[in-house]
Amino acid sequence: MYYLTNTLMIEIQNLSFGYKRKKLLYRNLTLSLNVGSIYGLLGKNGAGKSTLLKNFMGLLFPTTGNIAVNGFVPRKRWPAFLETIYFIPEEVYVPALTIDGYKNLFAPFYPKFSEEQFYSYLDQLDVKDKGKLNSLSFGQQKKFIIAFALACNTRVLLLDEPTNGLDIPSKIKFRKLISGVFTDDKIIFISTHQIRDLDNLIDRVIIVDNGELLLNASIPEIADKLCFKSVSDIPSTGKVLYAEDSLKGHAIVIENTEHEDSKINLEHLFNAVTENPVVAKSIFNH
Amino acid sequence: MQMIGFPGLVLTVVLILYVIIKALSGFDMAQRITFFVGLVGGSFFLGSFVFGYFSSNASGSSFLTLPASHFEKWLCGILIAGVFYPIVFLVFYCGIDTGFVALYHNGLDPSSPFYKQAYESVYTFDLSGVIAVNVYILFFIYTGAMLLGSLYFNKVSVIKTAIALCIICLVIFGANWLFASLLFGNIDDAAPFNHVAVPLGNDVGSIELPAGIAKICKYAFFYVMPAAFWLLSFTRLREKEF
Numbered sequence: 001m002y003y004l005t006n007t008l009m010i011e012i013q014n015l016s017f018g019y020k021r022k023k024l025l026y027r028n029l030t031l032s033l034n035v036g037s038i039y040g041l042l043g044k045n046g047a048g049k050s051t052l053l054k055n056f057m058g059l060l061f062p063t064t065g066n067i068a069v070n071g072f073v074p075r076k077r078w079p080a081f082l083e084t085i086y087f088i089p090e091e092v093y094v095p096a097l098t099i100d101g102y103k104n105l106f107a108p109f110y111p112k113f114s115e116e117q118f119y120s121y122l123d124q125l126d127v128k129d130k131g132k133l134n135s136l137s138f139g140q141q142k143k144f145i146i147a148f149a150l151a152c153n154t155r156v157l158l159l160d161e162p163t164n165g166l167d168i169p170s171k172i173k174f175r176k177l178i179s180g181v182f183t184d185d186k187i188i189f190i191s192t193h194q195i196r197d198l199d200n201l202i203d204r205v206i207i208v209d210n211g212e213l214l215l216n217a218s219i220p221e222i223a224d225k226l227c228f229k230s231v232s233d234i235p236s237t238g239k240v241l242y243a244e245d246s247l248k249g250h251a252i253v254i255e256n257t258e259h260e261d262s263k264i265n266l267e268h269l270f271n272a273v274t275e276n277p278v279v280a281k282s283i284f285n286h
Numbered sequence: 287m288q289m290i291g292f293p294g295l296v297l298t299v300v301l302i303l304y305v306i307i308k309a310l311s312g313f314d315m316a317q318r319i320t321f322f323v324g325l326v327g328g329s330f331f332l333g334s335f336v337f338g339y340f341s342s343n344a345s346g347s348s349f350l351t352l353p354a355s356h357f358e359k360w361l362c363g364i365l366i367a368g369v370f371y372p373i374v375f376l377v378f379y380c381g382i383d384t385g386f387v388a389l390y391h392n393g394l395d396p397s398s399p400f401y402k403q404a405y406e407s408v409y410t411f412d413l414s415g416v417i418a419v420n421v422y423i424l425f426f427i428y429t430g431a432m433l434l435g436s437l438y439f440n441k442v443s444v445i446k447t448a449i450a451l452c453i454i455c456l457v458i459f460g461a462n463w464l465f466a467s468l469l470f471g472n473i474d475d476a477a478p479f480n481h482v483a484v485p486l487g488n489d490v491g492s493i494e495l496p497a498g499i500a501k502i503c504k505y506a507f508f509y510v511m512p513a514a515f516w517l518l519s520f521t522r523l524r525e526k527e528f
Contacts (some may be wrong), residue, residue: 077350082353
């Protein structure tokens, strides 16, 4: 069963999932993701980031609870659903085809595929036509799949560790490309543990740890509620969520009671939230 | 490419085998062995390729998330391993068999006193004969099992499915042996499932299943089991998590 709706979103209600029934990775996770945002899913290794993406995609089925993506139940994997979503796993697969061969074979499955965009993205990511795709380097293969996925113009794009295997210039190009193609009728969901790769790209941050949702907040909301600054002495008052020695004293993350403007440091945010989940939740009212 | 290259390889092996076995053991053996190897063996291995995307996370995800229905994906696998390959093989097999038999017939000396006898000793393989029908049944069982096995076992599905099939055979035959041994003590033979041979003095007596039950068992093994394998592969594909 699926229901049609004009509201594009990913909705998770009381999701529990585990690879073993007795050892659940997620327990009663409830989360709503709305259109018009680039989400960054942050978590430690083994925190269940890829698992969550696979649940969105219908590659894994929830033990209990419900997921709806674009109004569809992912586990059915209906073509009408799969046309609206593209998943780039951490390791990509390309068959022994040329760029044109791949496009001719797979593009017809995606009604909104744009050939013009595809070649433009390949050009921007510096992927050259050098024979069969499986003979390209891993980074080139990944960039090719990213270009193809973006050209499919699906409403939901799920990327699992997209910058793994990319060199530094490619990471910059990737960020530019993602922010360039993003439109308000889409959701882009990026899972990574390489937090710095998401700087200036995402507009919402989701942090999961031990199967629990610790944070789901927009960048302005985080900037409003937390302050990231360097101090010579760690303040004894206020909720200090994280402190790290730096050249100029200490880099700290503290509750923003003074409404100061500060630049969000995603790495410090991640450490702050995972080290003090209870305090973080109280600040963000989860 | 695998889907084209592998059948090509099998057909080449069949041709070489045919020539070698014909030279060593004659036409009859060559025809039987190559027909079995080509149809059952070829389809078994091809069956492991058609749903063989699950050996890596990337290819498995790519296959399952391709916007096509489960039925379409399943049908593609069924058509490749169960329809197109057998047709190609049968056409090829008929071609080489007819060719070699014709070569043999043309090479005979019509003035030889044994010409008629030698001519009639070799004919093309009967594709509707008892042996061929048994091979068709084995083809349905083994290919169906492989299609299902490749959806259950993500890595080295060929080996794991082969082991699973061996275990099933051992259990079926072993159960017959076990029960026969318990009932009759000393038995001569109790395989596969429809009879037990018991030594009676210097003779061997055969106890067979009643005709009605034997028929049910035969239908179960020859028709129900392969059909179940082929259909279960669809259900498994639909419920596949990766």
